[in-house]
Amino acid sequence: MLLYTIFANRNCELGYSKILGPEDTAQTTTATRRGASKYMLCGIKDSIGAITDIIIPDQHLSFDVGVSQVEFTLSDIKIADLKVPDISFDLNDGQQSQMSLLNCSVVIKFQWRLQQQSYPYITDFGSGKIIVTNGEMKGVVNSTADVDQCPGHMIIGFVRAEIDYESLQVKLDGGDSWLFQSIINLILSEIEDELMGTLTEVLLKGFINLINNVFEDNRRIVEFHGYPNIIKDERYTSGIFTSSAGYVALRISGYVYSRSNLKDDFVTPQKLNPFTLNKFNNDFQIAIHEAAINNAYYTFHKYNNTYSGPTYQVLKPPTIKFMNAAGLFSINVLSNNSEVKLKLTAKLQVENDVQSEKCQVFFIYEKYEADSEDPMINLDQIQDEVVIHLNSVSKFATYQLGYTHYTDLNKYSYMLDPVEHVIRLVGPEEFICPK
Numbered sequence: 001m002l003l004y005t006i007f008a009n010r011n012c013e014l015g016y017s018k019i020l021g022p023e024d025t026a027q028t029t030t031a032t033r034r035g036a037s038k039y040m041l042c043g044i045k046d047s048i049g050a051i052t053d054i055i056i057p058d059q060h061l062s063f064d065v066g067v068s069q070v071e072f073t074l075s076d077i078k079i080a081d082l083k084v085p086d087i088s089f090d091l092n093d094g095q096q097s098q099m100s101l102l103n104c105s106v107v108i109k110f111q112w113r114l115q116q117q118s119y120p121y122i123t124d125f126g127s128g129k130i131i132v133t134n135g136e137m138k139g140v141v142n143s144t145a146d147v148d149q150c151p152g153h154m155i156i157g158f159v160r161a162e163i164d165y166e167s168l169q170v171k172l173d174g175g176d177s178w179l180f181q182s183i184i185n186l187i188l189s190e191i192e193d194e195l196m197g198t199l200t201e202v203l204l205k206g207f208i209n210l211i212n213n214v215f216e217d218n219r220r221i222v223e224f225h226g227y228p229n230i231i232k233d234e235r236y237t238s239g240i241f242t243s244s245a246g247y248v249a250l251r252i253s254g255y256v257y258s259r260s261n262l263k264d265d266f267v268t269p270q271k272l273n274p275f276t277l278n279k280f281n282n283d284f285q286i287a288i289h290e291a292a293i294n295n296a297y298y299t300f301h302k303y304n305n306t307y308s309g310p311t312y313q314v315l316k317p318p319t320i321k322f323m324n325a326a327g328l329f330s331i332n333v334l335s336n337n338s339e340v341k342l343k344l345t346a347k348l349q350v351e352n353d354v355q356s357e358k359c360q361v362f363f364i365y366e367k368y369e370a371d372s373e374d375p376m377i378n379l380d381q382i383q384d385e386v387v388i389h390l391n392s393v394s395k396f397a398t399y400q401l402g403y404t405h406y407t408d409l410n411k412y413s414y415m416l417d418p419v420e421h422v423i424r425l426v427g428p429e430e431f432i433c434p435k
Contacts, residue, residue, distance in 0.1 A: 023272065024255070026255055026272060026292035028249055029284065030247055030248070030249050031250075032284075034430070035282075038430075039406060039433075041086070041433070042406045045084065052081075056078065056079075056199065059195045068117065070179065072112065074112050074191075082104070083104065085104075097142075099141050100137065100138045101137040103135075104132075104136065104137065112128050112172060114179065124177040126175045127173050130169070130196070131169045131171070135164070139160065139161035172184065220233070220235045221234070222358070226396050229258055230257070231259055233257065236251065237251045256292070258302070258303035261303075266294070272291050275417070285427060288399065288423040289422055290320065290322050290422065293320055301317045307331065307393065311385050313333060314332070320363070322418045322423070324416070326346055328346070329343065338374035338377050339372065340372040342368075343370070344386070346365055352410045358401065360395050361423065362394045362395050362396075367384070409425060412428075413425075
């Protein structure tokens with residue numbers, strides 16, 4: 001059994017180092033134990049090529065045969081096959097969880113060469129493989145703030161892991177010399193006793209990096225489609241891996257910014273009301289704060305004037321209030337030198353683009369009421385103009401989820417929660433890997 005400790009490496013977005021805290025959480029993903037286990041297994045199977053491509057250094061053994069010394073070298077060592085049929089995910093209270101990869105099997109292939117160091121300088125060579133079956137890797141998944149290397153970012157991954165296996169078999173092919181035949185049993189024993197410690201450490205590192213890659217996503221600062229100056233912060237906040245009562249919560253910022261002013265976030269901690277994480281028993285659910293949507297409206301209006309149309313100008317950032325059946329959207333515009341105050345109904349829409357792995361969260365607007373002190377203004381006409389323009393830009397200028405790998409959000413149900421002021425996207429009762 002080998003014990004190994006590691007943290008995931010996280011890329012740091014240069015020029016964006018705002019320190020995030022738990023009060024900055026505007027978007028949360030919640031998973032049950034079953035959902036988390038299936039998601040991880042799906043991610044591992046999809047990313048398994050990453051571990052088979054790792055570079056394993058050559059390994060060297062030395063033997064004394066009589067008065068002569070023999071060097072035995074393993075080279076071109078590669079993980080030829082890896083299977084992970086099952087995962088166990090045990091959720092603990094706090095910010096640590098136990099994960100186990102169960103019933104793993106690994107085939108490691110290599111080339112070998114034997115070289116006698118004195119007369120008659122016999123050499124020999126061949127190929128071989130190491131077969132590990134019924135392996136199990138156990139690890140503690142944790143998160144910590146990356147204060148030194150990348151302020152405002154969180155590191156998530158294994159902080160401690162161990163690997164064990166039930167059966168290990170070494171096979172050597174080739175080797176015609178009498179010297180090789182005379183010491184083959186010694187070589188097999190040394191490979192099992194000496195080299196497997198090093199090879200197991202390499203394998204364990206590969207497993208850890210594989211799992212960390214499922215957690216890690218280098219696109220944590222995500223551009224909006226068609227709006228390269230508008231970005232969404234999808235970095236983890238502190239306390240990200242909070243697990244309790246059989247579910248785990250992954251917390252991210254969810255704020256929308258202009259690249260030209262990364263400190264202008266509009267949302268204050270007081271606007272982010274606490275909400276129930278495990279309101280449903282489905283494997284996955286996502287909650288987006290009402291304040292996060294208003295933050296996006298603020299940013300698109302202030303830095304792009306996105307919601308102004310050909311015949312009117314928006315006077316201040318629009319806002320939305322979540323109601324039972326729809327949102328109530330408020331927008332003040334200037335038309336023909338007159339101010340018009342409009343309220344529109346906003347019907348929630350969610351569209352997941354599987355290819356780009358982005359999900360658009362937006363609203364379809366309809367006329368509700370309008371008011372102006374100018375008796376000459378045509379309120380119906382200005383309402384129509386505002387609704388037409390808003391619906392033309394809404395899809396890509398409201399809110400988005402920048403990473404939906406392994407999850408088709410088109411199959412989620414979605415609703416507004418006016419009590420807790422969040423959008424809830426609720427997955428199918430049981431998570432099924434789409435690949």
